[in-house]
Amino acid sequence: MRKYNILFFSIVAFSATIFAQTKQITVEEIYRGAFQTEGMQALRSMKNGKQYTILNQDRTTGNTSLDKYDYKTLAKVETIVSSESLEGLDKFDSYEFTNDEAKLLLATEIEPIFRRSKLGIYYVYDLEGKSLTKISETKIQEPSISPDGKMVAYVADNNLYLFDMASKNTSKLTSDGEKNKIINGITDWVYEEEFALVKAYEWNSDGSKIAFLRFDETNVPEFSMDVYGTGLYQKPHVFKYPKAGEENAIVTLHMLDVKSREISKVDLGKPYYIPRIKWMNNPNKLSVQTINRHQDHLKLHAVDTKNNTVEILLEETDKAYVDITDNLTFLADDSFIWTSEEDGWNHIYLYSEEGPLMNQITKGNWEVTKYYGYDQNEDRIYYQSSENGSINRGVYSISSSGKDKKALTAKAGTNSADFSADFTYFINTYSSTTTPNTYSLHNALSGKKVKDIIDNSGLSEKLKGYTMSKKEFSTISISGNDLNMYMIKPKEFDAAKKYPLFMYQYSGPGSQNVSNRWNGANDYWHQMLVSEGYIVACVDGRGTGLKGRDFKKVTQKELGKFEVEDQIAAAKKLSELPYIDEKRTGIWGWSYGGFMSTNCLLKGNDVFETAIAVAPVTSWRFYDTIYTERYMQTPQENANGYDDNSPFNYPELLKGRYLLVHGSGDDNVHVQNSMRMIEALIQANKQFEWAIYPDRNHGIYGGNTRIQLYNKMTNFIKSNL
Structure with a gap:
């Protein structure tokens, strides 16, 4: 009897071990935050360059605190202010120091308007007197404290106001706002x-x-x-x-x-x-x-x-x-730094105060992807670039003369930096497809690592219990261009078998999906699909970024032409692989990617059997002036450019299975786009599936919305691919 118990226990334990090793990711886990990385929230350097601040929230009580840390030791120095100590302010969502760091602008009751705009109740907190002053009883927009800390400008009801801190009086500066x-x-x-x-x-x-x-x-x-x-x-x-x-x-x-x-x-x-x-x-x-x-x-x-x-x-x-861009930087004498694609790649230039060019600082067949700033004392310009390969990002410094370049953190993957105010230190954020976000402190001049801060090892350990497949990077030659690509194959991949191919892309001008960085939510969803026997691939076609001006701007005046041609050609080429089932090829995308997946299913109806389009543009005539005319000029000037790649102009081409999704409250890509597509398909007597999410914006989220949406898409793929 005892032997039987031991044997039974061993079998159960062995089964549990196998199960733990093969646990599959679920949609519910993804969108309930099971795989979120730990980060450093609202980090800002103090002016002394030796300390930084972070906004922390107690998950149990909900109280927020603004805490000061030492760069060198990473130890917490003090709590500058906590919502527990503020009468009438339960929590604050953001903070901003005055120039002299004597006062803080605190925000609460934040109410989003559109993508970036918001309303809120704002306070000024005096650090020395520990006093809290409410700027307005009603919600306002974009308050900003004057350089001397005595006044606060803000906008309410489309007018500018000025609040005097001493007298508590408010002046209305404009009166025609409506x-x-x-x-x-x-x-x-x-x-x-x-x-x-x-x-x-x-x-x-x-x-x-x-x-x-x-x-x-x-x-x-x-x-x-x-x-x-x-x-x-x-x-x-x-x-x-x-x-x-x-x-x-x-x-x-x-x-x-x-x-x-x-x-x-x-x-x-x-x-x-x-x-x-x-x-x-x-x-x-x-x-x-x-x-x-x-x-x-x-x-x-x-x-x-x-x-x-x-x-x-x-x-x-x-x-x-x-x-x-926001890269314009004025030096002490008001000479200035500027970034431009003038030589065919995005680079840094130095101009005199009067305007003439002094010199081009960075050069090469690679892109400056972020400009971090200029340390005038050491004559060092800090920037991020793709010079270690277009799918990677490294952090570099260079003198204003364009000499003495140093690679500070250029390990293959994605490196970004947050510099201290005096450029003594920077906090490097690094990730790759195999390494979740890690944070480390570095000396800015040398790039030498001082110490590690956060490594997200807990997430790495957790993911060992799930079925995860490697993201394999390569290039695919299409129309004379080597396009960046990644492919994810099932863990137990068998080259003798045939697998359905599911492609993902965005493809908008200057964008990049194929990059060596840690997982986003879509990556986890793709891993879930791969674990169920699909091969997922992503190709960045012509018009995407990080390969120079000419590659990016070749799509000018005809959005959706070359990008669609490249996705169709890539799908055809991948279907020639012995382990790809050419009769089961799907594609999906969101926004510009939805525009693309719809066009691919129609124009590539002999290649794609399935497509999902979420919040797609279906005619650039429906989209806004600034974005659309930047690439297309106006419809009055370029009617064919607008109409030749508008999918509701050729609904009769639909042969495969199509799922169309939109939020009715999308202020960006209006649901009008999908309604016109739906009507065109109906009149062409084409069958398809569609879902409208009430009052959801372009992101289609809130409550269980994302979970329901991704389960819907998963079921659609399983049924049709």
Whole structure:
């Protein structure tokens, strides 16, 4: 009897071990956060360069604290402020120091508006007096404390306000703000989405002036979408949305004299877009970037605010378009650093205060992917680039002369850096397809690692209990181009068997899906599918990024042509592999990727049997001006470019299985896109599946939404591939 028990126990233990080794990832685990990496939240360097701050939240109580840490020891120095000690403020969601680090701007009750904009209740906390001052009883946008810490500017109801900390008085600086008409100090929908800009005002260095943008969107067409909610009647949400070829807001630059409260208009000569304003070190000098409607001619202006005179520092043109970035950096003498694709690759340039080029700092057939800053004391420029291969990222430094380049962290994978204010240290974040995010402290000058901070070893250990397959990188030759690709095969791959192929891509201009970094949520979902017998592949075709200007901009004026050709050709080539079942090929994507997967299923109907499109564009005529016209010009100028690759113009080509998904509350890619596709397919008498998620935006999330969506997609793939 005892022997039987021992034998039974051994069998159970052995079975449990086998099960632990072969546990499959589930959709529920992915979207309930089971595989999240540990990070360092809202990390910012103190001005002394020796310490940094992190916003921490107690998961049990919900209390938040802003804590100070020492770079060298990584030890916690002190708690600067905790919500437990603040009367009337249970928690705060973000923080911002004043220039002298004597006060903090704290935010709570944050309410998102669109992708980047938000409303909130804001407070100023005085570190010395430990006093808390509420700026406004109602929710406001984009508050900013003056350089001397005495005033707070903010926007409410499309007007600029000024709050005096000493008197607690509020002054209304503009009075013409009106919903869907006039906006002061913040941007309209399309600037926010496409220029990544919300706060459209800036204090100068001595706090004597505020430069701000004013948007007159009176003539911009309105878009309306129903919000269903839980009430008896749905409510319309109406906002200004300029679709390709339609009128944009008229944007003007204005200057506020803080002392007199007088506002003057700066004449920039009728610019079409004003995507960036930035003060120089001289408090009387403002830089302004303007660009034309086609976005192929950018000007950098210098405004002398003593008399509002304007001169041009530089101009940049391109046969396709010029990118807008935040890399402009003014040095002590107001000479400046600029990034450009002028030589065919994105690189760093140095210009004099008056505008003439001094020298090109970085060179080579690779891209500068992030500009981190300039240490004037050591004459070192810090940046991230793809010079270790287009799927990798390394962190480097170089002198302003373009000499003495150093690789600080360039291990194969993805390296990024967060530098201390004085460039003594940086915290390196590293990951690869096999290594989850690790954080380590490094000396900035040498790149030498000082110590490890976080390694996410717990996640690595946890994943050993799951069926995980290696992401294999390679290139595939299509139309004379070596395209980056990865493939994921089942763990017990057998080359003698036939596997269905499921392709994933995004393919938008300048994007990259094939990169040597740790898993995102989609990667885990792909691993789940691979564990069930699918091969997943991803190919970055023409038009994607990190392979030079010409490769990226070849799709100009005909989005969806070369990108679709490349995916179809790649699928054909992969289907020639002996272990791929050419009769079971699927493709999926989200947003631009949904546009692509839809076109691939139609134009490649002899190659693809299945496609999933989530929140797809189905005609670029429906998308916004700034994004669409950057690549396509206007529909009036380029009608064929818009229509030849619009999938609802050829629904009769549908042969395979098609799943179409959209959120009804998508303010970005409107559900109108899918409705037009649905109607076209109905009239072509084509069968397909579709799902509309009520009130969900472009991300289609909230509650169990993502779980339900990915289970739906999983079941669709199992049934049809």
